[in-house]
Amino acid sequence: MMQLAVSVHKQLGAFNLTADFTVTGQRIGLFGPSGSGKSTLMHLLAGLLKPDRGTLRLDQTPLFDSANRINLAPEARRIGVVFQHNHLFPHMSVRRNLLYGWKRTPVHERHIDPEAIIEVLQLGKLLDRGVNLLSGGERQRVALARTVLTCPRLILMDEPLTGLDEELKFQIISYLNSVFSRFEIPLLFISHSLMEIRLMTEQILIAEQGVIKRRMATEELARSIWSTPGQSYVNLLHLGRPQPLGDLWSYQWGDIRLILTEYGANNENIFELDAREIVLFKHHPEATSARNVLPCTVRNLFTAGNRVRVELQCGSNTLTVQIVPESKRELELAPGKEVVAVIKASAFKKVL
Amino acid sequence: MPFLQPSDLDAIRLSFQVACAATVVSTPLGIGVAYVLVYTRIPGKSLIEGLTNLPLVLPPVVVGYLLLLLFGRRGWIGSWLMEHNIQVIFTLTGAIIASSVVGFPLLVRSIRLGMETIDPAYRMAARTLGSGPWDTFFTVTLPLSGKAVFVGMTLMFARSLGEFGATIILAGNIPGITQTIPLAIYEYTGTPGGDRMALSLCLVSILLSYVVLLISGAASRSLDRR
Missing domain, CATH: 2.40.50.100 (RNA polymerase II/Efflux pump adaptor protein, barrel-sandwich hybrid domain)
Structure with a gap:
C-alpha cells in the first residue's frame, strides 16, 4: 500500500493551487475539470515544478519540505510519469525508448523484467521501429512500458486516454489493468472522465478550482455526480x-x-x-x-x-x-x- | 588546376584550415552559450546575448581592431599570452580567432533556434525516467538539436571561408601564413595585371561555397529522414 501525504501551495501567475490530503491505497484517481490544478499537482509530485511552500511525502520519504529545505530532484524521486502526449524520444527506436529509464535504474531496484512488460503490452513486433511510425495506441503502450521499467514507487498518469478513440481507449484500459495488477505499482490516475476513473481507481481526490482536499470512494462520486442535470448514473x-x-x-x-x-x-x-x-x-x-x-x-x-x-x-x-x-x-x-x-x-x- | 599559382593553393589550404579550426573550436562553446541563453535564468544573460550578437552588426574591421587591442602586446589577453610566449597577432591562430569571433553569432543563433523548438516535455520525461541534468543534456537535448547545430556549423564554416576585415587587421596578409582566399584576391586586385588571377580565385571561391551548400543541404535532408 502506498501512502501519499501532500500539503503544498503553488502560485502560477493568476492561478493558485492548494493541495492538502493524505491517501493510502494502490489506485488513486485525481478527478476534476480542466484547469482545476490536476496537472499542476502532478508536476509538483514528479519534481518538475517546485511548490512555494509545504511538504510532500511518499511513504516514508520526504520529497519536498520547505521548512527543512528538502527538494529531491525528479530523477531521485523514483516516481514515474506517463504524459498525455506520451513524449517518446523521437530520435530513438522503440527499444531504446523502452530501455532509457531501465538503464538508469539502480540494479538492485530493477525488479521488472523488460521481456515481461514487452509481452504484457505486446510490444515485441514494434521494438526496432522508429517511434514516429507508431499509432496513437502503440505510442501510449510504449510510453507506459518505458515508465513501468523504471520500477517506480508510484506512477502518475496524466489523462493518458484523452485523444484516443473509444474502442482504443477501452483496449488501453485493459492493458493498464493487466500491467498494474501484475506488477503491483501504485497508481495516481489523472482524468476528467468519470468512466475512466471508475474503471481504473478505487478512491479519488477531487480537484476543484485549484483546491485539492476532498477524498472519497470512486463509486460515491459516481453517485453524487448523478444529481447534475442531464447526467444519468x-x-x-x-x-x-x-x-x-x-x-x-x-x-x-x-x-x-x-x-x-x-x-x-x-x-x-x-x-x-x-x-x-x-x-x-x-x-x-x-x-x-x-x-x-x-x-x-x-x-x-x-x-x-x-x-x-x-x-x-x-x-x-x-x-x-x-x-x-x-x-x-x-x-x-x-x-x-x-x-x-x-x-x-x-x-x-x-x-x- | 594549371591556372592557379602555388601561392593560390596555399591560400586555399589556409582558408580550409582557418574555417575548419574556427568551426571546430567554436562549436562546443556555441552549444554552451546557446544552452545558457535558452535554458538558464542567470543574471547578466542579456549582456551575454548582446556580446555574442555584437560581431554580427559591427563592421568586421571594428571587430578586428578590438581584437587587436585585446590580443596586442599591451592588451589584457595579449600581455598574459606574452608571458607564456604565445603570439597571436600575424599568425594562423590570429586568423582563426578573427574568424571564430565573426562567425560565432551565426552559430549561436542557429543552435539557439533549434533548442527553443524542442518541446520541454522531452526533458521532463527524461528526468522522470531517472536521468540527471547532464545526462538529459547529452542524451536528449543535444541529439534533438543536432540538425540546428549542424546548420550553425555550416553557416560558420561558410562565413569563415569569406572572412576578410577582422582577419586582415588581426592576422595581416602574409602569403603562406595568414593569406586566405579573400586576402589573396584583395592583393591581386591591387597588383597591375592581377585581374585574371583574381578572377580564377573568385571561381574557386564560388565553387567552394557551392560545395559547402550542397553538402549542408544533403546532410540536413538525411537528418530529416531519420
Missing part, C-alpha cells in the same frame, strides 16, 4: 465467465446469475447498465419479455428534481435505478421495501 457490473444458455449467455454476478445477449471473452467482463434501463415491479411479473427478474431490497432513495435514484440490494450486489417521483409513490418505495427489478438481456453494454 451508469452501473458498472463485474461479471464472470459466460456460459452458453440457448442463444444467450449466462454470467455469474456475485451470488446471482444474469442473462445477456452479448458475449465476453475474459475471465472478468465489465458491462455498463444505464440506471434508466431497469424497470421496477411491486410483485414478481408472471411472464415478461425481459430475461432478468431480480428480487431486491430498497436500501436508499434520493430525489433530485423530477428524478429519483433508488439504490437496491440484489443478493450481495448493489444496483442503482433511476425512476420518476410518480413511480416512487405508486410503488410505495421506502428503505427496506422488497421490489423486483427487471432488466432486458440486451440492456447491458460491454465495456471491457
